[in-house]
Amino acid sequence: xxxxxxxxxxxxxxxxxxxxxxxxxxxxxxxxxxxxxxxxxxxxxxxxxxxxxxxxxxxxxxxxxxxxxxxxxxxxxxxxxxxxxxxxxxxxxxxxxxxxxxxxxxxxxxxxxxxxxxxxxxxxxxxxxxxxxxxxxxxxxxxxxxxxxxxxxxxxxxxxxxxxxxxxxxxxxxxxxxxxxxxxxxxxxxxxxxxxxxxxxxxxxxxxxxxxxxxxxxxxxxxxxxxxxxxxxxxxxxxxxxxxxxxxxxxxxxxx
Ligand code: NAI
Numbered sequence: 001x002x003x004x005x006x007x008x009x010x011x012x013x014x015x016x017x018x019x020x021x022x023x024x025x026x027x028x029x030x031x032x033x034x035x036x037x038x039x040x041x042x043x044x045x046x047x048x049x050x051x052x053x054x055x056x057x058x059x060x061x062x063x064x065x066x067x068x069x070x071x072x073x074x075x076x077x078x079x080x081x082x083x084x085x086x087x088x089x090x091x092x093x094x095x096x097x098x099x100x101x102x103x104x105x106x107x108x109x110x111x112x113x114x115x116x117x118x119x120x121x122x123x124x125x126x127x128x129x130x131x132x133x134x135x136x137x138x139x140x141x142x143x144x145x146x147x148x149x150x151x152x153x154x155x156x157x158x159x160x161x162x163x164x165x166x167x168x169x170x171x172x173x174x175x176x177x178x179x180x181x182x183x184x185x186x187x188x189x190x191x192x193x194x195x196x197x198x199x200x201x202x203x204x205x206x207x208x209x210x211x212x213x214x215x216x217x218x219x220x221x222x223x224x225x226x227x228x229x230x231x232x233x234x235x236x237x238x239x240x241x242x243x244x245x246x247x248x249x250x251x252x253x254x255x256x
Pocket of ligand 1: 007008009011012013014031032033034039041042069070071072073082083098109110111112164182183184185186187189190191218233
């Protein structure tokens with residue numbers, strides 16, 4: 001039995017992943033605001049520290065994989081604190097326990113949004129690990145009605161952080177593959193509001209064109225995450241795998 005921590009396990013992609021891992025016999029330690037083995041608020045340092053502590057307690061020192069799915073959409077400051085600082089703190093906090101496992105794995109959930117326009121100052125503050133500055137910039141953006149750049153900024157920073165960290169001595173050097181999936185539109189409670197309004201839906205369909213099979217069910221993204229943290233994945237590091245119905249290839253074109 002492998003022991004796997006999954007954040008955001010109470011809903012959407014994290015929930016689908018936790019269910020499918022359990023079905024296959026893994027032990028899942030879910031982390032979420034509620035309805036999870038470990039209830040913690042990943043938007044602030046205390047909650048993140050408690051989540052790390054309680055996951056380690058439950059795992060009894062043997063943690064085989066971590067998947068950080070918890071995230072927030074919208075135009076609020078929480079997008080930056082949860083999607084970037086919450087994710088990176090959990091991954092770094094649990095890394096020493098992973099390093100002791102035989103075949104450790106880690107993954108996060110980025111987004112197609114990471115390819116869209118972002119606020120470079122917010123991204124920089126995130127990559128500098130300067131949460132007070134990132135929050136101050138995010139608050140200012142919200143006041144100015146520019147909150148829509150925060151979600152792409154949080155995901156862009158996460159993707160960049162992950163690519164750099166994945167090949168460092170602490171991750172690749174310790175034998176821990178660290179990768180991410182970047183979904184297009186996934187049918188979860190997070191995306192549901194987008195479907196309530198015809199105009200919003202049209203804007204979204206232009207921003208995220210998905211020629212292959214359209215919007216994805218959360219199980220589809222969970223399947224990709226499952227492989228990223230499976231023993232089969234021994235050599236993929238620092239990759240952002242677009243599970244997006246072809247959106248990234250459509251938007252960026254053939255030149256890689
Ligand atoms: P969801 O809203 O169904 O699930 C997210 C989970 O994260 C919820 O259970 C929520 O309680 C938890 N969470 C949020 N804030 C938290 C906090 N402060 N502390 C602890 N847990 C917290 O959303 P979904 O769609 O499953 O999203 C999962 C990930 O996928 C997110 O990182 C999201 O940004 C990403 N994503 C989703 C897409 C979509 O279309 N649904 C597209 C691209 C990326």
